[in-house]
Amino acid sequence: MTAKDPLPSDRLFDVYQSLFDYNPDAGYALDMEGNFVLVNDSAVKLVGYSRKELLSMSFVSILPENQIDHTLQYFKSALNGNQERFYTAIQTKNKQYKELCVIVLPIFNKSEITGVIGIAKDITEIKKTRLELIKSRSQMESIFNSVDICLWSFDLGMKRLLNISPACLKIFGLSQEEFIKNPVLWKEFIHPEDMDMVSRKQTELYEGTSLEYEYRIIHQEGTVKWVSERTIPMRDHTGQIVRFEGLVIDITQRKMAENHLHHMAYHDTLTGLPNRRMLSERIESSLAKAQLKKEKVVFMYLDLDHFKFINDSLGHDLGDELLQVIAGRVKGCLRKQDTLSRQGGDEFAIILDDIDLKEAYEIADMCLSVISKPVLLRDQEFLLTASIGISLFPDHGQTAEHLIKRADQAMYQAKGNGRNNFKLYKEEMETDLTRRVLIGQSFHRALTNHEFSLHYQPIVNVEERRIIGFEALIRWQHPSLGFIPPSEFIELSEETGMILHIGAWVLQTACRQIKELELKGYSDLYVSVNVSARQFEEASFVKQLMDLLQENRLNPSQLKIEITESTAMTNVLDIIHKMNELRSIGVEISIDDFGTGYSSLSYLKSFHIHTLKIDQSFIADILLDSNQEAIVKAITAMAASLGIKTVAEGVEHLDQLIFLYSIGCTQMQGYFFSKPLPFAQAEKLLASGKDLFKDFPV
Structure with a gap:
């Protein structure tokens, strides 16, 4: 070496x-x-x-x-x-x-x-692993200290909190130190009404059940809060529970939103009363309870007399105020356990649990009395009356459907008896079926005797400030039954097949009368005709239209066909084929009552429609309901993007007109412009040159 x-x-x-x-x-x-x-x-x-x-x-x-x-x-x-x-x-x-x-x-x-x-x-x-662990731990500590969730860990053996996050101060109003000093301090803040439920849950926890439940606490400052707690029992290798890991979340805002949505879903927005949905649940509950306890339940249907006249003549705003006053008065006549519900318009329903007829009559009398007292609004005095129909469980029916139907029949009997009174349902009121049979037997004679007529409601172009067309609406004046509304006979005519004959008459009459207007100088108008599903499905339908146009020497642009969403979706391929045929001859198609059915937006382009008619149900509360406003905006924007025109139905107020115009919907119809008119009056309206837009500032 x-x-x-x-x-x-x-x-x-x-x-x-x-x-x-x-x-x-x-x-x-x-x-x-x-x-x-x-x-x-x-x-x-x-x-x-x-x-x-x-x-x-x-x-x-x-x-x-x-x-x-x-x-x-x-x-x-x-x-x-x-x-x-x-x-x-x-x-x-x-x-x-x-x-x-x-x-x-x-x-x-x-x-x-x-x-x-x-x-x-x-x-x-x-x-590297150590750095990642340090980073992860730092992140966890950051989350632990910053989230609005109270995270905690409780050691069963030592009977103490191992840790609790700072969010406890925000949720309970108590610091980490206070909780660590006294781990069961939180129980003192549980809402008294929830104490028993929380105690039961705690018992389940100690038995080894993971929990997730909600309860109320009273914050240190005295405010009531809703919290959601999730707790998991942790076990050692022998299976013994050694600690609890949990979190508490403040869900007060969510609960408030849920309560608000629940209230909106179950209450009328105008009066704050229960709506149809809640009434349905309440009456089912009442009947189940009454059946169990062998009690009586009284159902009342209350309708204000001639209220439509007030709405039409004085405006819906004033009408709404009157409804609010009347709702308050009627509610004051009822017992705490009774239910008063607004069914829509000027109709109300009342459920009286565990009551005899004598007491129910007294309540009905009180309701009529308070309704008939003068109402002073906007320096005007209004006198109202109501008609009430009464049905009794179990005497008049075992189901909610029967009780409602029979109270409704009794209410119409009260109206027929001079109004401002109440009637108890009787079996002899079962005239609806007889009336229905009579109507069904009268269709042929009605066509022969010219009992049908067409009324025309103007369709306007607000931008051009003129009438551009009319919607033809059928009316029936029966010799013995009097005026029969379309809602009462159209469905029956479809069931019997008479809709084909009635529909053909409507098309013939509308084409003839629009031709008369053309010959008098109104050549730029069109008539829009509602066509039923059965009519539209007829193989010869397009040929019938072509023959009518030729027979009356009409330009195809002078006739528009309206079909409902449900009609459009009955047989999509056949509908598309027919629409293409109509388009080829120049007849335009409108989808009526758009938004109320179940049509797929993807079909709109395939249908080659020209116009969407926005249903009046969306227009009625458009300025009161943000959801309705959003729907109308969406329909208008969607239609514009597809090159489809829109017509807003049921426009009754200037504010509605202004709003619709502002979002690009320029074609409208409704009582603001004119109610449906007999042909002669529609012609006079055109001849008069009446300004239908005098109140419109644009």
């Missing part, structure tokens, strides 16, 4: 050599200048250089620049006889950055330091 060789030469060398060579960590020896003189396989694998390459290199050559001074410091210390442990980094042959934990020792040869020997452990992945 030469003097320059730093390694010892005694018999232990072989043992040391073996420990060095097979060490899983990088082993190396350096001379006094820092050159590698010995490396093991692990070192070769770590740095990526071959053994030959390494033995021709200095350790400094594999150090990143920022590690050189730091590492040299420990190398020199080892050359001074010290054992050092430190952290550094190297750069491998393929430019990878490796973090190392290094131990270096001086090499003695006959008491003379001739170099250093070292072991370097690759801690790159360990350090």
Whole structure:
């Protein structure tokens, strides 16, 4: 062994050599200048250089620049006889950055330091994992301390909170310190009405059940809050529950929103009374209870007399105020347990539980009395009356449907008896069926005797400030039954098949009368005719139209066909085919009452329709209901994007007109402009040149 060789030469060398060579960590020896003189396989694998390459290199050559001074410091210390442990980094042959934990020792040869020997452990992945854990823990702590959720952990053995997040202060009004000092302090803030329920849940928790439930608390400041709690029992390896992990969320805003939505869904927006939906649930509940307890239930149907006249003549705003006053008066006549519901328009329903007829009559009398008292609004005095129909459970029916129907029949009997009175249902009131049969038997005679007539409601273009067409509406004046509304006979005529004959008469009459207007100089008008599903489905329908146009020498643009959404969706392929035929001859198609049916928007383009008629149900409350407003805006925008015109039906107020015009809907019809008129009056309206837009500022 030469003097320059730093390694010892005694018999232990072989043992040391073996420990060095097979060490899983990088082993190396350096001379006094820092050159590698010995490396093991692990070192070769770590740095990526071959053994030959390494033995021709200095350790400094594999150090990143920022590690050189730091590492040299420990190398020199080892050359001074010290054992050092430190952290550094190297750069491998393929430019990878490796973090190392290094131990270096001086090499003695006959008491003379001739170099250093070292072991370097690759801690790159360990350090990376540690940093990720630190980062993750930091993130978790940040979340724990910042979220509005109260997170907590309770140790059952020690009977103490292990931790609780700062959100406890916001939710309960108590600090972390207060909760840690007294872990059951939260129970003092549970709403008294929810205490029993929470206690039951706690029992389930200790039995090992995971919980998720909602309850109310009283905040430190006195406000009532809703919270949602989720708690999980944690078990040890033996299955014993050792702690609870839970969270508490403030759901007050959500509950308020839910309550608001529930109230909107079950209450009338104008009067705040229960609506049809709630009435349906209430009456089912009342009947079930009455059946169980053998009690009586009285159902009343109340309708204000001639209220439509007030709406039409004085406006719906005033009418709405009157309805609010009347609703308040009627409610004051009822007992606490009774239900008063607004059914729509001027109709109200009343449920009286566990009551006899004598007391029910007294309540009906009180209702009529308070309704008939003068109402002073806007310096005007109004006198109203009402008609009330009464049905009794179980005498007049076992189901809600029967009771409602029979109270309605009794109410119409009260109206027929002079109004301002009430009637109890009697079996002889079952005249509806007789009337229905009579109507069904009268269709043929009505056509022969000219009992049908058409009324025309103007359709206007607000932008052009003129009438552009009319919608033809059928009317029936029966010789014995009097006026029969379309809602009463159209459906029956469809059932009997007479709709084909009646519909043909409507088309013939409308074409003839629009031709009469053309001959009198009104050549730029069209007539829009409602066509039933059965008519439209007829194979000869398009040919019938072509014959009518030719017979009356009408331009196809003078006739528009209206079909409902449900008609459009009955047989889509056939409907599309017929619409294409109509389009080819120049007859335009309108979808009536759009938005109330179930048509797919994807079919609108396929149908090649020209006009969407926005149903009056959306227009009525458009200025009061943001949902209705949004629907109308959406329909108008969608139609515009598809190149489809829109006509708003049921426009009755100037404010509605202004709003519709502002969103781009320029074609409208409704009582604001004119009610449906007999043909002669419609002609007079045109001849008079009456300004239907005198109140419209644009």
